[in-house]
Amino acid sequence: MSATDINSKDRRLPLMGRWLPDAHGRLARAALELYSERGFEQTTALEIAERAGVTERTFFRYFADKREVLFQGSQELQRIILATIAETPEDVRPVDVVIAAMNKVGGLVFDRAHSIRRAAIISANPALQERELLKFSTLSASVAGALRERGVAEPSATLAAETGVTVFKIGFERWITGTPSEDWAECIRDTVCQLREVTPSIIVG
Amino acid sequence: MSATDINSKDRRLPLMGRWLPDAHGRLARAALELYSERGFEQTTALEIAERAGVTERTFFRYFADKREVLFQGSQELQRIILATIAETPEDVRPVDVVIAAMNKVGGLVFDRAHSIRRAAIISANPALQERELLKFSTLSASVAGALRERGVAEPSATLAAETGVTVFKIGFERWITGTPSEDWAECIRDTVCQLREVTPSIIVG
DNA sequence: TACTCTGACGTCAGCAACTGACATCAGTAG
């Protein structure tokens, strides 16, 4: 099916060490292609497996479910963010710690073209949006945990984490949809400025 | 199965107008019970239907999927919030508009015991957490839309909505987990105060 | 060399979440 000759039937060729591309990578690429071509719901796990030249069962050995293919990078991202937080000096304010971390990871992890492609797929399907939301929520929870370990008290930790992740999301969106030349750091900085203008008064109702 | 005699096999009895409780209500109650008793994943749609005295097919006619039973109130809640926003005077700041709306709906819609039960079920299952997150995200998006219709510019609208919904979530959590006597309005007010202390500086990195 | 062990993969059977198409049947409008 695919134009690449990688998907030929004669796998199991002389593979010393890591010779042939592994099933994982082939599956990930096949899934991305198919989700783009015909939409997430319209592609079956079997089709992905076939394009990758493996069995359906093998697909589910590498990915917990159909959606997970699109969220591979998440743990990696989270690990980097937490590590960055750990390195930040103690006297910085909680939110600033988080935002600094968000700031740092940008150029490190993302391929813009891939991100755009991925975002298009996700935005077309509620089930995928749900998963993305959960990943962000998980990220927020562990950031809050990291903050707590630094001695930040409880409501502040959660709020700072939540705020930081919100900045990340909105900044990311902007980075993807804006002009290609715009810098990651710039997106984050502007978003923070806008956020500050929006802070609520105490008077409610 | 159930102790209530509602679930006897002889439905289809003389029902003039609305005599017998409708399938919708029975299904919702049955699902709640079973999710509580043995967990979400451990209960099948068939079991729910049986306890409600109908067919599995009927379950899926009333609820888009197994999870949806737990998220019935969402649209209603959203409608009320949007209506409240529409009534708020124009000169109030965006976030304050949103938070005032959140403030108002509390006593209106929630039954505390039911909320606690529901929260317990949801927090035990990632798939349900995903759905909840999506509902909040949807709410946030429509609040942002409502704000835009009042003339609020774009980044502010989204940020204000996001912030308001975050306050709602954290306040709600507190309302559920805190002392039963604590007022909804009080939870929201305190959360707002904490949020203000957390606002980021412009200096990042 | 032979022997075993392991890790990646295939095969197969099966469950459960849905869905579409169609039948049925009570009550209602005409």
Added chain:
DNA sequence: CTACTGATGTCAGTTGCTGACGTCAGAGTA
């Protein structure tokens, strides 16, 4: 009395996903 409607049952089928088990190549080991 008949035709229609709306809520439900029946049934067959697709798809996501899982467990159990077989297989086979390569690496290590005697």
